[in-house]
Amino acid sequence: MQKFERLEGLVAPLDRANVDTDLIIPKQFLKSIKRTGFGVNLFDDLRYLDEGYPGQDIAGRPLNPDFVLNQPRYQGASVLLARRNFGCGSSREHAPWALEDFGFKVVIAPSFADIFYNNAFKNGILLVTLAEEEIDRLFQEVEPNEGYRLDVDLDNQRLITPSGEVLEFEVDAFRKHCLLEGLDDIGLTLKDEDAIRTFEARHRTERPWLFRETMQVG
Amino acid sequence: MSGQTLYDKLWSQHLVKQRDDGTALIYIDRHLLHEVTSPQAFEGLRLAGRKPWRLDANLATPDHNVPTTIKERAEGNAGIKDATSLIQVQTLDENCLSFGIEEFKINDPRQGIVHVVGPEQGATLPGMTVVCGDSHTATHGAFGALAHGIGTSEVEHVLATQCLLAQKMKNMQVRVEGELGTGVTAKDVVLAIIGKIGTAGGTGYAIEFAGDAIASLSMEGRMTVCNMAIEAGARVGLIAVDDTTIDYLAERPYAPRGDQWKAAVADWRHLVSDDGAAFDKEVTLKAEDIEPQVSWGTSPEMVTGISGQVPDPAAAFDETVQRSHARALEYMGLLANQKITDIKLDKVFIGSCTNSRIEDLREAAKVARGKKVAGSIMLAMVVPGSGLVKRQAEAEGLDRIFIEAGFEWREPGCSMCLAMNADKLGAGEHCASTSNRNFESRQGYGGRTHLVSPAMAAAAAIAGHFVDVRGIDSAAANDPALVKEA
């Protein structure tokens, strides 16, 4: 996992509550053998006017001009502003994979579904929970101001608006640490790399037949 | 001090670090891979810019998606008609190639079901920790190895760190005492165990199978028993090392030679539970009480002896059981109190990581020899567990016996065990299957699976319904003319 760096991100507003994982990435795309490449099908039902299927060439697909992510002013957005209960539905890890692949690093909403919350952090996405009023205010600010960016400072747990207003947020200390250090389960285990190497060396001496390089074959 | 169980020993021999939160880092000696659960793990490695920690610990083979028809297999990967299946197999090939992992590809004679291939190569050794992104990894516990299934994110974790984050399980011992009757096999033993303790009976435990009846089993039989530990709820099944284990491994390609073999054998001799080792739970069955088993429902615990009958849901003690039995009977299209021998079959499947080894095929061939599959059976197929099993069977003439009896003789793979390739049951069809799961639609949408031993499956193919294999006339089997012709 990459380290989560402080960023000044373009904000895209998705003004809709209860965005479920099927809306984030419809089920037909789960057949993929990859964990990347879901970005083009992020919000597929909202984004395109036809029905998507895996492996399709997206070049010719009719875009829904009303959908926020299709508007030129939101191209390159890395912060998604959303409504209540974002990410409800199935446990598919494809949902954060799709958001991340599209380029979102932060989602801001009044609340998130549990499983999605876990999955997102596991995949390096910061979820910021703010009060409903603060979210309302952000929606009001974003829409009239093209090029609206938020400064996301995870270290100090605050967002800074273009006008300099500071919005503080809470985040679980362990998750924050993992994100800042770029640690996933694997990253954490690799912190014990020395212990693993020491164990491995002893194991190899005691039972060389468990290692093909030290195994006697002839 | 009380002694250690086999599981305790294996655990402590692989403990890298005990964490304060109760989890531990466990070192993994052997990691087996197949095409279905590995692609996202490799992708994850690539995205994070990581490399496998230790290449030589890994061994891969495609098994779930491969076609089993001779014609399709002759074409290699091109014979895989389903595009998604093809991509999965090609992705495994590419990943193994680019990361440098050894793979037995689709038409390598050593290819096969990963749980048949590992032991056959000696890639599964006593005292190892063995993992694979597949729940039937429990199979390898037959060698006194600590083996269990893992998820895709854990596949990535093992590739990257050679370790797994794990929590120690509790110890359970299932003893099968006495001598098994003729015609009663390892499959019947494990089905009877599951029937007794239930599919959640082993949840949270590592089950060690012990007792004279277990010790008398061949390695193939022991693998059948450990394979289905997961159907009893236990991720781990184990059997202590003895001469049978050691004899099986001698000279296998991945097994050590020379002095190292001697040192290994001396070490493996300790892989038994100490006298007086304490188990958290103990269960004992009498071998004499076990008759050939047939599952009648949609869970492996819904099983009974061949002389038994389908239960009457109304007679069940508890309401939840009543409901689940009633639902199972409806799905299976069976009647309460129907005799097991009255269940008619449409298809027969001999194969899967539970029962596709040479001994399984020999047992089935013994029953099929000189007989004919009943006209009412639409399809009876034999799918060897690996290319090497297939060759061995052909060298012994078993293929001829099956073909002459009207069975289809196929190429190795998972096949109709889970119907990810083209081998499937149709809705409503009853199948005598030597596989391990009789869940709804497991073998094809609406299909009805009955779990049995290879001998029972062959007998059912010939009769067209379930019969007690112990009563089968084996005169033909002893007819020298037939044997010669085979």
Ligand code: SF4
């Ligand atoms: S044979 Fe069946 S149970 Fe065994 S690995 Fe293949 S699909 Fe899984």
